[in-house]
Amino acid sequence: MHKNTIISADMKMADIIHIDLYNLFIINRFGIRLGFGDKTIKEVCEKENVDHRLFTTVCNINNSATNISKTDIHTEHILQLVEFLKNSHDYYRKIRLPEVKRSIFNLSKGYDANTEKALGHFFDEYIKEFKNHIEYEESTVFPYIKGLCEGKKSGEFSIDKFEDHHDNIEEKLSDLKNIIIKYMSKPEHDLQKLDLLDKLFQLQDDLDRHTKIEDLLLTPMVMKLEVM
C-alpha cells in the first residue's frame, strides 16, 4: 500500500498509519485512542462515536488521493469536524509552537545577544498572530456553525466572510525558513539549524493540511447549511 491508496471504512485502522504517518494525527484529533488491535475503521469509529464517512473523507483529503465529490459533503456530523479542528488548534498551541520556540532558543543562544533577541522576538510575534487567528475561528466561526446546526441564522456573519487570514502567518513562517537556510552561516550550529528546520517544515505541513480541510470540507459544508 502506498500514499495514494484511497482509504475506505473496511480497511484496518492500524494499517492506515503505515500508509501515511499523518493519519495518526487524524486519528488522535478525532479523539480515537491507539490500541485498536485489528479492528476496521468502521468498527473503531462506531465504538468511538465518530462518523466513519467523515473520518475517511478527512483521511482522503489529506492523502490527496481523491478530489472530494459532492456526495462527501454531509452536514449532519459537522460538529465532529469542528471538534477535530479544535483539537488540531490545541495541538499547535500545546505541542508544535512550544517545540519550535525551544528549537529557536537552542539555536539562537549560540549567537550574539542581538540575534538571540531578534529571533525570539520574531517568533513571539508569530505566535501572537497565530493565536489570534485560531482564537478568531474558535470565538466567531465555530460558534456560528454551532448556531446554524441549532437552526439559528445570525445576520452578521456568513462563511464567505471567513476568508483566508493565513497570509501573513504563512509569510512569516517562510521568512523564518529562508533566514535559517540562507543567512545563518555559523557551521558549528548545523545540528540546531537542522532540528529547527525540521520542526518548521512539520508545522508548515500540518498547517497546509489543516487549511485544506477547512477549504475543501468545512466551508462547503457550512455553505450547504446556510441555504438549508
Next chain:
Amino acid sequence: MIVEPSPIVQEGLRKIIEATPEFSVEWTFYDTNRLKEHCLSHNPDIVIFNPSLIGMSAKNSIRHTFEIDDETPLVAIIYSFFDNEILSQFDAEIGINDNNTRIINKLQTLKNDTASKSKTESESLSDRENEILVAIAKGMTNKEIAEKYYISIHTVISHRKNIVKKTGIKTVSGLTVYALLNNLISYDDIE
C-alpha cells in the same frame, strides 16, 4: 499587457499571443488612462505599447511616465513612422507585417533574456537598498523613507520589491532579523 488604440490590432495580437501555451494576455488598454496604476500594482511580465499613444513630441521616458519596472521588457507595435529617439526606449519592435512566428520568437527572446538576467544578477543588496532596508527595519513608513532620502514613494516601493526579491524575505519583521544578522543595525535601533 497590450496598450494599443486600434481594436483590430489589439484583438489580432491577443489571438496570436494566446495561441501559444507559453504566453497569455492579462490586460489590454486602448489608451494610457490608468495605465500607471496598473503597471504599479500588477507588474506585468512584458508590456507591448503603441508609441503613437505618447505623441511625436513627447520625449519623456515611457517607463518613467507609466512606472514600468526597469526589468520589464517594453515592446513597440509599429505601423507608422516614429522618431528614433522614441524607438530607442523599447527593447523590441513588432511590425504590422510580422507573421505569427516572428512575433512569438521576439517575445520568447525577451522572456529568456529577462530570465537569464535575473539569474546572473547579484543577490547582494546595493548600498541604496541596504539603506532602505535599515529604514524598513527601524519601522519607518514608505512616506518617511521617501522624505528622508528625497525620492518618490514609487521609488521606495520599487526598492522594497527588489529587496524582497533578492533576500526572499517578505515581512517587515523578517527583514529586521535579516538586517540584524548582517550587522546593518543593532537591536537598540529598533526598540
